[in-house]
Amino acid sequence: MKNNIQHKSLANGRWAQMPLCEQMANIGSEVNRALNWRIKNNDSLSKKAINRALELLDLSRASTKSFSCLKELSRLRECIVDYFYYDNQYSSSEDSWRKYFHYFNLAARRGC
Numbered sequence: 001m002k003n004n005i006q007h008k009s010l011a012n013g014r015w016a017q018m019p020l021c022e023q024m025a026n027i028g029s030e031v032n033r034a035l036n037w038r039i040k041n042n043d044s045l046s047k048k049a050i051n052r053a054l055e056l057l058d059l060s061r062a063s064t065k066s067f068s069c070l071k072e073l074s075r076l077r078e079c080i081v082d083y084f085y086y087d088n089q090y091s092s093s094e095d096s097w098r099k100y101f102h103y104f105n106l107a108a109r110r111g112c
Helices: 008-017 020-039 043-063 067-085 092-109
Strands: none
Touching: 008 043, 020 067, 020 092, 043 067, 043 092
16 A cells, blocks of 8 residues: 555544445445546546545455455456556446446445
């Protein structure tokens, strides 16, 4: 993880106390921000938002004890990095990202 932590209070343990669906909803909010800035052709703000999403994702990976969760979170990180920084070899789309995180938002609103 980078030394320039954006979510200091979350990194100090508060993040690990949240349910996974709430963590994923928050990660999804940052991904949605990145997508919205990308649509507006603001690469700088898009990258800042996706870096915040990756930071939260790394906090989730560090706090999980489940191998299957760790595997899913690691694959998710790989796909996000591929979509926003590389050649999109997994053929992700703006729509697929929004759909993926939408269900976590619904679950978080219902209290997971």
